[in-house]
Amino acid sequence: MKKIGWKEKVSFPEFDLKDIPAKIDTGARTSVLHCKSITILKKYRKPYVKFVLLDPAMPQFNGKEYTLPFHKEKRVRNSFGQEENRIVIQTEVELFNKRYPIEISLRDRSNMEFPMLLGRSFIRRNFIVDVSRSNQSARYKIRKLKQKKERENSHPIKK
Numbered sequence: 001m002k003k004i005g006w007k008e009k010v011s012f013p014e015f016d017l018k019d020i021p022a023k024i025d026t027g028a029r030t031s032v033l034h035c036k037s038i039t040i041l042k043k044y045r046k047p048y049v050k051f052v053l054l055d056p057a058m059p060q061f062n063g064k065e066y067t068l069p070f071h072k073e074k075r076v077r078n079s080f081g082q083e084e085n086r087i088v089i090q091t092e093v094e095l096f097n098k099r100y101p102i103e104i105s106l107r108d109r110s111n112m113e114f115p116m117l118l119g120r121s122f123i124r125r126n127f128i129v130d131v132s133r134s135n136q137s138a139r140y141k142i143r144k145l146k147q148k149k150e151r152e153n154s155h156p157i158k159k
Contacts, residue, residue: 001126002096002140005133010116011094015053017060019138022116024129030076030088031102031119034109038087040070049087051106054115076105093122095137097144100126 009019035051042048047070054061071090077083086105093102102122109115123129
């Protein structure tokens with residue numbers, strides 16, 4: 001199992017979003033991602049969820065509206081101890097250059113420091129948390145890129 005820190009940068013290949021700041025929250029069961037304009041709609045008699053991820057103030061914001069199959073609605077206790085219903089989608093998150101399936105609840109987190117929380121249902125199967133560290137996935141990517149460049153430079157192309 002890989003070690004992650006108390007915060008990481010995650011990517012969502014399906015949404016073409018990279019390096020989204022995420023707080024690792026072992027106290028939260030469900031992972032959550034900041035979004036706006038959450039709407040449930042029917043397409044070909046099946047439920048879908050339409051939403052816009054992040055805010056214009058964030059550098060990763062792309063303004064795109066996404067539509068994904070509705071996965072489920074879940075009753076969640078928020079950080080203030082109040083229960084609320086949240087829409088949950090299934091997608092993939094990328095850490096350490098590897099994609100992992102994840103269930104994410106959608107919620108407006110504009111007043112929160114981190115647009116993403118990775119909850120324990122995702123963490124428990126995949127990672128060990130080292131709270132004395134941060135951004136281990138980003139450091140891993142940088143190391144791998146350096147190693148690749150070193151290999152390329154040590155084997156010059158012959159003409």
